[in-house]
Amino acid sequence: RKEVEQDPGPFNVPEGATVAFNCTYSNSASQSFFWYRQDCRKEPKLLMSVYSSGNEDGRFTAQLNRASQYISLLIRDSKLSDSATYLCVVNIGPGSNYQLIWGAGTKLIIKP
Amino acid sequence: NAGVMQNPRHLVRRRGQEARLRCSPMKGHSHVYWYRQLPEEGLKFMVYLQKENIIDESGMPKERFSAEFPKEGPSILRIQQVVRGDSAAYFCASSPDRAGGYTFGSGTRLTVV
Numbered sequence: 001r002k003e004v005e006q007d008p009g010p011f012n013v014p015e016g017a018t019v020a021f022n023c024t025y026s027n028s029a030s031q032s033f034f035w036y037r038q039d040c041r042k043e044p045k046l047l048m049s050v051y052s053s054g055n056e057d058g059r060f061t062a063q064l065n066r067a068s069q070y071i072s073l074l075i076r077d078s079k080l081s082d083s084a085t086y087l088c089v090v091n092i093g094p095g096s097n098y099q100l101i102w103g104a105g106t107k108l109i110i111k112p
Numbered sequence: 113n114a115g116v117m118q119n120p121r122h123l124v125r126r127r128g129q130e131a132r133l134r135c136s137p138m139k140g141h142s143h144v145y146w147y148r149q150l151p152e153e154g155l156k157f158m159v160y161l162q163k164e165n166i167i168d169e170s171g172m173p174k175e176r177f178s179a180e181f182p183k184e185g186p187s188i189l190r191i192q193q194v195v196r197g198d199s200a201a202y203f204c205a206s207s208p209d210r211a212g213g214y215t216f217g218s219g220t221r222l223t224v225v
Contacts, residue, residue: 034213043203043216044155087154089213099168100145100214104154 003027004090006103013078014111020074021106023088031093033064033071038085038105047073047086075108083110114139116206117186118217125194125224133189133220137206144187145214146179147203155203161187194224 006023013019033050048055050062050071061074075082088103117136125131137144146158157171161181181187191198201221205214
């Protein structure tokens, strides 16, 4: 089992729709969680950190479920510019030198 | 604040040559990470360094690859005797501490011909 798993997609979604992805992680000691966005042939950029209480930033909402070991990202009112690959990232903590473990990404395509 | 600077953006090397990739972290960041991304694949961790120290090199190939982060100057990822399979995007990231999110540079795209 991979340490961080994501559905690779692609998710083909009409503009204006709501879309959600999940990401599961295997290490119960994981301490911090992030969603990054990567556009084609560009560097990953931090989209948002994921807090235990859940957090929202405009059209984006992130949730953490420690019991089931997954995090989620919800995008409301999707825009064409949301088309990208969304990377789930987990920080294992001191036991692994705080190494970030990266999912392979979920590809999202927003269609007009 | 200039962000993470990587150079060159594109590097072409013939098989057997050496490739040197440079990364200057964000101001105030002392933690540097190198990642490799093959076409259509996810990021693969290579090495984590702090000033003058290699903290974790568990993702580095055992041969031909080395990394350093000297007291002065940028971090360097060095690939000796490159082969076609080394062709990839190499991203550097930096962070102010070990637990937070990273800021990435724009990457160096290495092509081995």
